[in-house]
Amino acid sequence: MASAQEAPSPSRTAVDAASRTATPRRGPADPVKALLHRHRDLCERAVDPLEIAAGLEAHGVTDRTAARFRHRDVFSLAEELYARVPRDGEPAPAAEPLPTPRVRADWVLLSLLPGALGTAVVAGLHLTHGRVRPLLVVVGLFMVSLAVRAALRRGPLRAPLGTRAWRAAAGTRACTLWLLGYAVLGDGLLRSVVEGGPDSLPTGAADDPWPLATAPALALLLACAPAAWCAHLLTAGARRRLARCRGLDEFTAAAQPLLWGAFALFLGALAALLTLCGGLLHEPAAYPQTLTLGALLLLARLLTAHRRRYAPALALAAAAMTEAAAPALALAGRLPGCAFLATPVDTLVDKWGPGSVPALACGTAALVLLLHATRTLTRASAHAPTGAPE
Structure with missing residues (x-):
């Protein structure tokens, strides 16, 4: 009798087991704390919540991810992370508006310099003859290259410095020079x-069987100024x-027309x-x-x-190798x-002219x-301020 009373009923045992199975394991009571620990360096270094939001997006955190941390979007999550970081006992300052790049006289003048020097070189080619012309070409190309380099080191087309900047820039610079030379x-x-x-x-003469295309080259040099202004806008x-x-998502939808408008x-x-x-x-x-x-x-420079x-290095290299392969084949x-190796090139040149190769x-x-x-350029992390002077 006693043993029968002490034995639990089968139905009660099943209910207890079901309740234990249905009870989930509780995660951390404060999930934001774990995220803060993972990105503490970013949160301590940030000067405003926007910088944290851009950094989180660069690490793959999206609005859907922020919902798992009980926030409606990444911006709201970044504001909490920014407020939680201790800052010497001082209250967190209110978020200031983003610094907008200023129109500075130095980069405006430098963006006009390649076009001005290119105009002088082209005018010299049309006014000089004989042995003076090769010397003018060498000196002019050297001065124009220095002007283009100076224009790209200032203003909105300036590339940020990095540990691998020079190594990556060497191949990109060589491909760019080839593309311009081919033009x-x-x-x-x-x-x-x-x-x-x-x-x-x-020889540069008008009746030369191997003519020089100076008009496209001069137009590209003059276009350094519009390129700088479009990048600034x-x-x-x-x-x-x-x-x-x-x-x-709201920022991406607003940034896409900006990119396409600047490009057009x-x-x-x-x-x-x-x-x-x-x-x-x-x-x-x-x-x-x-x-x-x-x-x-332009696109390669904007991405850089x-x-x-x-991606710009690969694209420039692919275009340069394609142009080099055409006369080689x-x-x-x-x-x-x-x-048979020359058949594709001959077909293109016969149907659409030699300009079809670089155009393609x-x-x-x-x-x-x-x-x-x-x-990529419509993401918030691509436009967050980096602290460099602009």
Whole structure:
């Protein structure tokens, strides 16, 4: 009798087991504390909640992730993290508006310098003859390269310094120089190779079988100023929207029209400069290859200026190798039994001219970079202030 009374009933045992199974293991009472510990360096170094939000987004934290920490978005989560970090017993200051990049006279003048020197060099080529011309070309190219470098080291097109900046910039600089050199000499070289040449080096004369395309080169140098202004408008507009938006998706939706508008504005300015230079120099404007090259260079510089170096380096290298492969394949087709190597190049040149090669190479690379920029340059982490003077 006693043993029967002490034995638990089967139904009660099942209820107790079910209750133990249904009771979940409780996680940490304060999930934000664990996130704070994981990103303590970021939170202690930040000067405002926005910098924390941008850093969290760079680490993969989204609005959906913030919901697991009982916050509606990353900005709200960043505000709590910023408020929790001890700051010598002082109350956390109110968030200040983001610093908007200023229009400074130094980068404005430096962005105009490449175009001014390029205009002087082109004018000298049309006014000089004989042995003076090669010397003018060498000195002019050296001065123009210094001017372009100075323009890219100041203002909105300036690339942030890093431990691998010089190593990454060396290959990118070489590819950029090749693309610019091909814009001047490439079309004439490719046509000459397809026709069986070249028989001599270019002289710069109007009736030279290997002509120089000075109008596209001058337009690209003059476009340094519109490129700097478009980059400034993009950064300033993104900072203003970043201060007003309360969610990452909201900022992305607001930043995409800014990026596309700046890109379209630059292409319009470059097209106008091409028309002007072609008319003044009485040369073909070469719209397809020059516009695609300008688009590629602008997008590569915008990504580099916002700390995205890998994709621009790959895109520039791919375009440069494609341009280099075209005359190489045409020359290789002259070897016995290798005529098939020159068939793709001959087909392109016969149907659409020698400018189709750089237009195809730079256009494809620019399209890839545009898609990449649409995904990366519309994120809050790409436009958060880094503390460097602007």
